[in-house]
Structures are given as structure tokens and as C-alpha cells.
Amino acid sequence: MSFARPARCVFCSFTRGVSAGTRVPSRQFHPSSTQFANRKPKFPNFKARDEKTLEEITRDMKPKHFKPYTEEEKAALKEEYTPEQLAAIEAGEAAIDPKDMAEQFAIRRDPMKLHYLDDFSTIEPGVDKHVRAPKSNSDYNATLKSDDDFVEDFARFFQEMPEDATAADWVRFAETLRVTLGKEENELNPHSALVPDLFSPGESLTEEAKSVKPFEMQSSARFGESEEITEALKRLLQSTGYTQAFVKGLATKTLVSHSVVNQTRLGKVRRMYCLSIAGNGNGLLGIGEAKSEESADAITQSKYRAIRNMQPIPRYEGRTIFGDVEGKVGAVELKLMTRPPGFGLRCQHLIFEMCRAAGIHDLAARVGRSRNPMNTVKAAYDALMSQRNPEDIARARGKKMVDVRKVYYSGRY
């Protein structure tokens, strides 16, 4: 029985005796399901105080902790490894004294320690010494086979072909057929002075060959997929001069939507209000507002207006803004702060979405006083547009560009 037993419908309890046998939960007054059995946690509960840190483990290490493999463990190993590998494992186990293991099993503190954790079982192309084919694999006198050589190869294949030849024989021949004369290693595993690639084609860190789609491509599926050329879209394309593919590739998002009411003498007229942003992820950003009776219509209209309003946002090094800027709309007062590379977008969600659409990657923001979503978006847009171009400042002050750049992230001192 659970501790918090919900209130039950009284009338249901009268019919309980009639339906004898199976126990059906009575009707409840709240939506969570009843729990009949004693509730047990799905997973065993680990307490932090019962666990040991790596330091404690290494400090308390004793020879008795290093026991030889039991029979079950050996049986499990046998499923994984070949007999030769098992023999090597056992030889290695026998070679090292458990006392030495206990003494030497520790986090290294010496100056020659590695600066990363590694079990050395695999070769990491970025960290470890590259494994290359030996230079002796090279054959500088290797030449490509001529047509006559290939004819000879085919002749040999047909001569040696068994009676009941299958397609597999042909495939094997075609795959093993060499195209050069000379050393075999030179063709199959040549020596190269070039550093091998981190990943072979299609390989990734997580072993899943997942192609990373850029941001614009992901969002285009949402917005542009169901686009047939509507009248509104046609007008948008005509007025902006953008191609349909470009419009489809834009990142658009509705950030604010709520219903608004106009009180007339005939009554209240409800309409949906939408505020959307549009950006190409590479410096263009616009915001658009629209009202309509239909929610979907308001969304589309506001997105199209956002696309119409797209303007270039100045970006420093294509990743952050020029200096700290402030914006104020209504009671929303916000400050956008420039940040070094790799900082990321540490700001609230509305500004995050705007930065993502505009292609700003490093930024911090602080929104003071009111945090009204609509005004926040407008103030952030104002702030982004109010950036001063250092070249303009240099021209205005009659200084060289370098003098003004010292101001920004002044790197000299």
C-alpha cells in the first residue's frame, strides 16, 4: 500500500462486493495511478557517502585486491578471446606480482605523467604516435599493368576456374586483381609521409556515421517543407528579391505569440499576435510582428515580415558583437556583452534564439527591470543594431584603425 492513498469515490465501494474476485482499482479523484504493491526503487540506491573517491581507492589498495581470475571469469574471457590471447593474458597476470600492483596502482604525480586518462588499449590518432606503413613497403619501380598483363590475368583466371564456378569466384578475382606490377605491399599498404586522418570516412567518435546538418538545414525542414508558392510567398519573393531556396534556408522562429483583444461596440474581437525572427545564420537578422484571426496566418505573416526586415548585424570575427551594447524598449533594459571565443551563448532563451539565427556564437546578456518577452526581443534587436563599427570610429576620430582596435580586447598590453 502506498502511503499517499488517494480519496476514493464512495459509490464505487458499494459495488465492490458484486464484482467478486479480480481487484479493480476504484475510481480515483486524481490522475496518478494507484500502486498496490510495496513500492521498490527500480534501481539500487547509491549513496555518495558509501562510495569512494579515486584517491581513497588508490590509498587503500592491498595485494589481496588483485585476485587471480576465477573459473567463471575465465569462462567469460574464453568467449571473447582466442586461446592464444587467453594464454597471453594469463602469462601477463602471472608475470606481475600483486604486491607490485598494489604499490604502483596510483594516480601518477611525477613530472613525466600523462595529461590525459588512457588505458592504452587503442591507438588514438590525435594523441598517440601515428601508425604508418614501413618505408620498406615502398617500391619506386612499380608500374601500372598494361592491357596485355590484364589479358594474362584473365587467361589465368579462366584456366584455374573450377568446374562449378559461381559469381563469388568472379567477385573474388575482381577484388584481388592487382593493378600494378612490383611489390604487393606498395599497392595495398603503401608508406606515406602524410599524417593519417583522425577519422576514416564515415567514422566518428561515437562510431555512428551521423552527418551533422548545419542549423539552417534543420530549420528549413520545419518552415519551408509545406511551402507551395502561395500568393503571400510570391509577393515576398518579388519584394525582397530573394530566391525561394534562400527563403527556405532561412532560420525562422516565432518567439512570442498571444491573443489580443480589441473592444468594439459590437463586442470583443480576439486576434492572435505573433512576433517572429528570421536569420540566415550568417549575419542577417530581422524581426516581424503580425496579428490575425487565425493563429497559423499570424505566424506566417510575422515570419514573412521578419524576412522582409532582415538587416545585417555587425559581428566581430563572425562570432560575437563589437563591444558591450545596451538596449531599452519600454521597461526592458538589457545589456549584451561581447565575449571571447568558445564562451558560447550564455543568455536567456529569446536572445539565444536571436543570436542563433543571426550567427552569433559568443555572447552574454543581462536583462534588467522588466522581462516582457516582446520588448526583450525588440530591445535585443535594437542593441544588436546599435553596435558601433570600429572603422567608423577610427574615421571619425581621425585615427588609424589599429588605434581603435587596441580599445577592443586591447591585446597589446
Place this chain on the structure above:
Amino acid sequence: MSLVNLAHVCSHLNNATKARLGLTSIPNTQLHLKLCLALQNSGYISSVVRGGPTPPPQHTLLGVPSVNDEVEGVQSLTQSNVASRRLWLGLKYWQSDPVLGKMSMVSKPKRRITIDVADLREVIRGEKSGYVEGLRSPGESLYLSTDRGIMEARDVVAWNWMGLTRTNSRRISHEEIRAFA
């Protein structure tokens, strides 16, 4: 000396640039003159001319009063006229925006702020140091009075780097003015 007059100068220049004036005047003192020359050196203002209660005559070609005006000349400073002298500053505008956008005091008349070169180095890198916010926007400058007169913060650090200012004194400079482009 009190910083009240300097605060008045800051406000006056802010008001004058907002009103898009081309020429304005401030009381003539050594401190104001040194600051104006530093601002002119940084390119925030176009000219600094000492004159009387009425604006000095314009340079024929430049359109603003100039100290090297050979036609009109500049009145010399005497004991009889020193009290009525004013500094006439030519203000600059670029693409209909004032070049000298905003000036404010870091030190206040009631609380003077001092800073040493090590802290100043942090400030011009854009980090806050003590009461002084970092210079984080393009075109932002900080002027300090040092033992070598009023200097821009970056110049203070650079000169100290070159060994020209005294480094043995712990706190060498008073914070004075923060000017935005």
C-alpha cells in the same frame, strides 16, 4: 582642486553634442586645458582655442577658430584678462553622430579614485578593477591625471612599459574622465 568644475564641463560637453553645436566654451583652467588637449590628441574634438567671452574669429578655411590662425591671431593671456578667458572647443560629428558621444567622471568630487599601473593594465584589457569598470567598447577612452599631466589610460600603460613614468610610487594616477566615442 575641486572636481566640481570638471563635472560641469563633462555635462556641458554632453549637452552641447546632443544639441549638435559646432563650437562651445568652457571655463579656462589648467586642468580643463590639459584635458581638452588630451581629447583633441585622441581625436574627440577638433580644436581648442583660448578666447574671451565671445567666440574667437573663425579660421578662413577651417570654419572653426584655430590657434595657428595667421590672419586673426590669438589674444595673449595677461593678468588683466585671465579671469574672463574661456576655452573654445570645436566639436566633431561623423555621419550625423557626435564623435564625443558621452563623457562621465569616474572620480567624483566627493570620492577621488586612484589606480596603479598594474590595475590600469587590467582596466584597458576590459576587466573591472576596484571601482573602475573595464574599457569594453570600441572607441572608449579613460583619461587620468598623472605626474606627467593628463594622459589617456593606454598611454599611461604604454609609457610605463617604456619606463618613462615613475613606477616606484604605488598609486600614480587619479582617475578623471571616461569618454565614449
